[in-house]
Amino acid sequence: MLNRRVFLGAAAVAATLGLLTANTSAQNRTEVLIDGSSTVGPISEAMAEEFIAENPNISVVVGISGTGGGFKKFCAGETVISNASRPIKDSEKELCAANGIEYVEIPIAYDALTVVVPNSNTWASSLTVDELKRMWEASAEGTITNWNQIRPNFPNQPLVLFGPGTDSGTFDYFGEVILDGDSRADYTASEDDNVIVLGVAGTPGGLGYFGLAYYEENRDQLQAVAVDNGSGPVSPSPETVNDGTYQPLSRPIFMYVRKDALEMPEVSQFVDFYLSESNRGLISEVGYVPLPEEAYMLGQQLVDAGITGSVFSNAPAESSVLALLNSAVNGN
Numbered sequence: 001m002l003n004r005r006v007f008l009g010a011a012a013v014a015a016t017l018g019l020l021t022a023n024t025s026a027q028n029r030t031e032v033l034i035d036g037s038s039t040v041g042p043i044s045e046a047m048a049e050e051f052i053a054e055n056p057n058i059s060v061v062v063g064i065s066g067t068g069g070g071f072k073k074f075c076a077g078e079t080v081i082s083n084a085s086r087p088i089k090d091s092e093k094e095l096c097a098a099n100g101i102e103y104v105e106i107p108i109a110y111d112a113l114t115v116v117v118p119n120s121n122t123w124a125s126s127l128t129v130d131e132l133k134r135m136w137e138a139s140a141e142g143t144i145t146n147w148n149q150i151r152p153n154f155p156n157q158p159l160v161l162f163g164p165g166t167d168s169g170t171f172d173y174f175g176e177v178i179l180d181g182d183s184r185a186d187y188t189a190s191e192d193d194n195v196i197v198l199g200v201a202g203t204p205g206g207l208g209y210f211g212l213a214y215y216e217e218n219r220d221q222l223q224a225v226a227v228d229n230g231s232g233p234v235s236p237s238p239e240t241v242n243d244g245t246y247q248p249l250s251r252p253i254f255m256y257v258r259k260d261a262l263e264m265p266e267v268s269q270f271v272d273f274y275l276s277e278s279n280r281g282l283i284s285e286v287g288y289v290p291l292p293e294e295a296y297m298l299g300q301q302l303v304d305a306g307i308t309g310s311v312f313s314n315a316p317a318e319s320s321v322l323a324l325l326n327s328a329v330n331g332n
Helices: 041-054 066-075 090-098 129-136 169-179 193-201 212-216 238-242 265-275 281-285 293-305 321-330
Strands: 029-036 058-062 081-084 103-112 114-118 126-128 160-164 188-190 206-210 222-224 226-228 250-258
Touching (some): 029 041, 041 058, 041 081, 041 281, 066 090, 066 250, 114 212, 126 129, 129 169, 129 226, 160 169, 160 193, 193 206, 193 222, 293 321
Parallel strands (some): 160 188
Antiparallel strands (some): 081 250, 114 206, 114 222
């Protein structure tokens, strides 16, 4: 296994409509084109690095434009795999259908969406769900601007927010489970989670949120805020994700694969590699939580059978991954 602790960074992808793989004649290589979520990106980059080491004639190019941006490219036929930190939306399903794009939906890991503050913050070791909502809801724009407005015993310190942009699935998920509505817009937004890391770390009153892996990579600059959903503060970790106590910010994350692309050996080979038990350690290595082994077996069955569509779209956030996968495999 390659030595990897620093994320590779997203590669820019220029693709043509309808392109599934591109021949690079000078090197006699083929490309598998992926785009989408910055949360899922580190897993796909790790998988790509290992896969290319074993298959030097295949190039796997991972771009990061956010979940929504990735689905725009995917549903236009520009990529073969779309990384997503939330299920596909109805509007995206309609766009794919309009362009004749069928897809297989595959959950690939659990993430703990992580709220972070700089290490210099000495007061906000935990926040309640209601306090997070008060910070981020649309009505807070221009009015909730100081930490002591969240709790009277917090300091008279400007509250400076950093978060994903509106094309991000993480933005969508946070809005769904925390806000029950629109987010304030007066924060520093970026589809690149590394920008959020730098912003929070460099701002005494900063606060932001993103996937667990980016926190794990930046513990020297950031501290995770424990979240209290009514049963006491719980910190994000593989243990609290697996035991179900880190709620409501635990979630599955996905890749969507074009059904027609699976007929191409380089694409099906990479997807099989991604789902293989022998590569499961890469998910943990970059800071995410593997699903139960049965989930990967069911995902492989979906791929092998070419079962298309989404069972996760519009399902309640607390739905069982295994139950939904079983329903997809069995046609329920």
